[in-house]
Amino acid sequence: MAGDVPEFTDANFEQEVVKSDLPVVVDLWADWCAPCKAIGPTIEALSTELAGTIKIGKMDITANPDTPSRLGVTAIPTILLYQDGKEVGRLVGGGKTAGDFKAEFNKAFGVQI
Numbered sequence: 592m593a594g595d596v597p598e599f600t601d602a603n604f605e606q607e608v609v610k611s612d613l614p615v616v617v618d619l620w621a622d623w624c625a626p627c628k629a630i631g632p633t634i635e636a637l638s639t640e641l642a643g644t645i646k647i648g649k650m651d652i653t654a655n656p657d658t659p660s661r662l663g664v665t666a667i668p669t670i671l672l673y674q675d676g677k678e679v680g681r682l683v684g685g686g687k688t689a690g691d692f693k694a695e696f697n698k699a700f701g702v703q704i
Contacts (some may be wrong), residue, residue: 595638596634596635596638596639596647596648596649597607597638597646597647597648597649598651599648599649599650599655599658600649600650600654600655600658601655601656601657601658604638604655606675607646607648608648608671608673609676610675610676611646613643613644613645613646613701614644614646614672614674614699614700615643615645615646615647615648615672615673615674616634616637616645616647616648616658616670616671616672616673616674617648617649617650617671617672617673617690618630618631618647618648618650618668618670618675619650619652619659619664619665619667619668619669619670619671620649620652620667620668621650621651621652621653621654622630622651622653623653624667624683624684626669626685627667627668627685628665629685629686629692630685630686630687631649631667632686634647634649634670634689634692636689636692637689637692637693638640638684640661640675641696641704644702644704645696645700645702645704649657652664652667656675661688662678662680665683666683667684668681668683668684668685669681670682670692671694672695672696672699674699674700675682677702679699680695680698680699681688682695703704
């Protein structure tokens, strides 16, 4: 993982995601997943660009299997969108651009970025 992108884990998910004051984007990924690696740089760039507005972080499902399993995640990459402690959106699959992600964030979070 590059830069200062927050790392979400089974241990910190409740505090970092569910209890966050900001809307949160969780990128569920694995090192062996080519589509995950393809969107990784876009997610990392958005994390920096939107810092202070939307918290964007990554969760390695290999190292943290409990949370994805509990949330019913069956494919990766999966992007979970949380606001006020609740999941408000879910994007599955790769091939998305920064513009695609921003449009989804705007819709899910009711913001204009």
